[in-house]
Amino acid sequence: MNFEGEDLSRKALGDRLPPGETHVFRECDLTETDLWGASLAGARFEGCVLDQTDFRKADLDGAVFAGGGGMRTRFNDADLIDAAFTDVDLSSAQFAGALLTDVSFTGCRMIGAALTGSRGTGFKLSRSNLTLANLGGCTLRKEHIEGVRFDDADLSGCDFTEATLSDCRLRGTRLLGTKFTKADLRGADLGEPDDAKLRAFAGAVINQAQANAILAARGITVL
Template sequence: MRNEGRRGEVRGQAKRARVVVAARRPGVRLPPLEPYGDGPLEPEGDYDGLEFPGTDLAAQDGTGSRFMDCALTGCALDETRLAHARVYDSRLSGIRGVGTNLADATLRDVELVDARLGGTRMHGAVLERVLVRGGKIDYLNLRGARLRDVVFEGCVLVEPDFAGARLERVEFVDCVLKEADFGAARMKDVDLRRAAELGIARGVERLSGAVISPAQLMELAPVLAAELGVKVAGADD
């Protein structure tokens, strides 16, 4: 009985020590790739084992397309239509664009590296085992999206919109969040402790299921007080 009690105590300590479950990162290993031709993207297209080196895909329509084992490097994606697209086991490096439409898309086992994007529409998208490393994304719309095993690392997110999204095992590592919107979001095992900057414009009350550092708690204290309707004043005020 004593040993059983001791084992239970150890298990309890281990459980308490595991504050948050880490995200599983993608393991993208691309096969030898064939170069993509000069033709435009096609709706419902099927792209498998292709390399897009500096390809200008601006304003093209790839709605509902499938990309499997692909590499997009330095591609222009201004106003590119990729709603409902499926991107699997692929690496997107140095892509750039404004107004790219990835609404309701599915990204699974994807690396997004050094992107320069603005106004990207990803509302309703599904992201699973996705690494976003480096780069800057302005006004990323992830409203109502589902994120599972997603890591934002060393990137800058300006006014990202996570309103109504579901986040599970999501990490923010050495990245900057400016004026993030978490309104009506649902979180589980979301790790914000290593964010280089944590700025929350809306939805601070939705952080249940997230972990923050003591320093971040102090920084967020005014926002939390305002949300709770608490007035902060000195004894002589």
């Protein structure tokens, strides 16, 4: 089924979408739309308004979200395997219990998004703003993460083992129990090197300038 430019806000659509079809939503208003448990595998959402849209328990395997977005979109317990989000506003979106294996977030605004409690073997992040986001316990092992702002985000318990962070910011980031074993942080802004961060960075690779900054913060001058 194709929907284009339609006002579908505050409607219950889950039962109206037959399974086995590819559904396309183009520039639709889905504000507070009920898509709970909907069959949306391979669906496309292009430039749609997603304020408080309810995708809980929906099958979004391989779905594509391009542009648009909104506040407090709910993806709790949804199946998002191989889904792709590009240039989408996902501020304060909820992903608890969602299956995020091989999901990609590219150019997304994810301020205050909550990915803690999500499931899966990892997801991809690129050129996105995750300021104040909560990724507690997420797995990002061996991922190449580029151009991502983690300012004031909670990355407690995250696993960045062997990941590469390029042009990323970790200012004010909470790193309690975070793993960076063999992670390459040479292209990242590490922020203030407090004791909690240094414990998290154990086993990571940093550059000479970063090492000098850490020592300088402790009153040690390298000649």
